[in-house]
Amino acid sequence: MQKIEHYAFRPIPEEEQSDRISVIVAVYNIEAYLEKCVRSIRRQTYRNLQIILVDDGSTDGCAALCDRLAGEDPRIRVLHKKNGGLSDARNAGSKLADGEYIAFVDGDDWIEETMYEGLLSAARAFGVPLAVCRYRKIYRGHTVDDSTGAAVVFEGQEALESFLREEDAVCIQNAAWNKLYRRELMGDLCFPKGKYYEDIVYTTRLLAKASGTVYIDSAFYNYVLEREGSIMGEGLGKRIFTDQLPAYEEKEAFLRSIGRNDLADIHRYFFYKRLLLYYIDLGKAEKDFRRKYREVIRNRLRRDSRDMERVYQCPVSNPNEKKKMMIFLKSPAVYLGVIRLNERFIIPLKQKRRGR
Numbered sequence: 001m002q003k004i005e006h007y008a009f010r011p012i013p014e015e016e017q018s019d020r021i022s023v024i025v026a027v028y029n030i031e032a033y034l035e036k037c038v039r040s041i042r043r044q045t046y047r048n049l050q051i052i053l054v055d056d057g058s059t060d061g062c063a064a065l066c067d068r069l070a071g072e073d074p075r076i077r078v079l080h081k082k083n084g085g086l087s088d089a090r091n092a093g094s095k096l097a098d099g100e101y102i103a104f105v106d107g108d109d110w111i112e113e114t115m116y117e118g119l120l121s122a123a124r125a126f127g128v129p130l131a132v133c134r135y136r137k138i139y140r141g142h143t144v145d146d147s148t149g150a151a152v153v154f155e156g157q158e159a160l161e162s163f164l165r166e167e168d169a170v171c172i173q174n175a176a177w178n179k180l181y182r183r184e185l186m187g188d189l190c191f192p193k194g195k196y197y198e199d200i201v202y203t204t205r206l207l208a209k210a211s212g213t214v215y216i217d218s219a220f221y222n223y224v225l226e227r228e229g230s231i232m233g234e235g236l237g238k239r240i241f242t243d244q245l246p247a248y249e250e251k252e253a254f255l256r257s258i259g260r261n262d263l264a265d266i267h268r269y270f271f272y273k274r275l276l277l278y279y280i281d282l283g284k285a286e287k288d289f290r291r292k293y294r295e296v297i298r299n300r301l302r303r304d305s306r307d308m309e310r311v312y313q314c315p316v317s318n319p320n321e322k323k324k325m326m327i328f329l330k331s332p333a334v335y336l337g338v339i340r341l342n343e344r345f346i347i348p349l350k351q352k353r354r355g356r
Contacts, residue, residue, distance in 0.1 A: 002152070006149055019101055023041055027062050029059060030108045038051070038053070044114075057081060077096065085194055099183065119133060122214045129210055130159070133215070133220040135220075135222070149217060154212060157260070170217075200248060201254060272304075275300065
């Protein structure tokens with residue numbers, strides 16, 4: 001692994017823009033956002049693009065807007081299809097793509113004009129099939145950008161390890177949209193149709209397969225949160241339990257299948273952290289929903305009790321997390337009481353002392 005504290009990519013002159021990048025945009029009922037998204041792609045300083053707009057059975061004005069935008073730029077191709085969900089739209093777009101590189105953009109987001117020039121320049125410079133950037137979080141009233149301008153070059157499965165350690169300094173994340181993929185890396189891999197949190201296993205498989213990865217800590221992608229109707233705005237809903245948790249289970253099974261039990265235990269450690277957090281968050285849910293899924297979490301953690309000692313010995317483990325789990329396994333009610341006490345009194349007291 002090589003870290004570069006201050007990284008500036010080499011601009012790619014037009015005569016060297018020989019590799020085509022196919023940018024796939026899944027479109028579903030986002031008429032108010034779509035034009036901004038597409039214009040941000042059209043303005044890319046890297047000009048050799050194929051822009052594929054996949055209208056996934058939109059019921060608003062997206063279909064007509066896609067056609068109009070295609071009429072303004074010959075690089076745009078539109079596919080109108082029956083609604084099948086985000087995964088199905090991305091898979092359909094991938095089949096039409098003819099670029100040497102593939103990228104995904106969600107139709108309600110937008111990208112900085114140097115995104116693909118920067119990612120491709122870095123991929124070429126370091127000879128890797130996968131380039132990743134940080135993203136800027138766009139909320140209704142503010143934005144969050146933790147970019148440092150650094151870069152990290154990973155060999156082999158080093159990027160997979162960083163991803164599974166959930167390192168804040170390297171924002172690889174599950175998402176497909178902050179990445180540029182060499183087509184050969186993707187191969188025949190598809191997103192799971194009909195499932196949400198479709199990126200979880202997809203990204204894990206590609207990181208495991210990549211001969212190397214470069215990460216640029218610059219926010220080239222603008223990710224819109226809190227949009228009405230978005231998954232991110234739903235809070236702790238049923239899809240967490242029907243789609244997300246099974247995807248995490250599949251992710252762990254894949255890691256074990258390739259002989260990375262060490263990384264599978266790191267993944268399990270963070271999985272346990274999530275389950276405890278979800279148990280707390282379910283306190284805000286409707287009574288029957290809360291009762292049902294708290295029981296699901298209790299049963300899962302009790303079933304895993306024999307694995308706890310091994311998992312909490314993984315290199316990223318925090319002793320406090322193990323203490324929380326031991327309390328939970330003895331009594332979930334006591335665990336909730338300890339958390340409430342901590343949030344109501346101990347944390348505010350510590351914050352007050354730091355402020356002195």
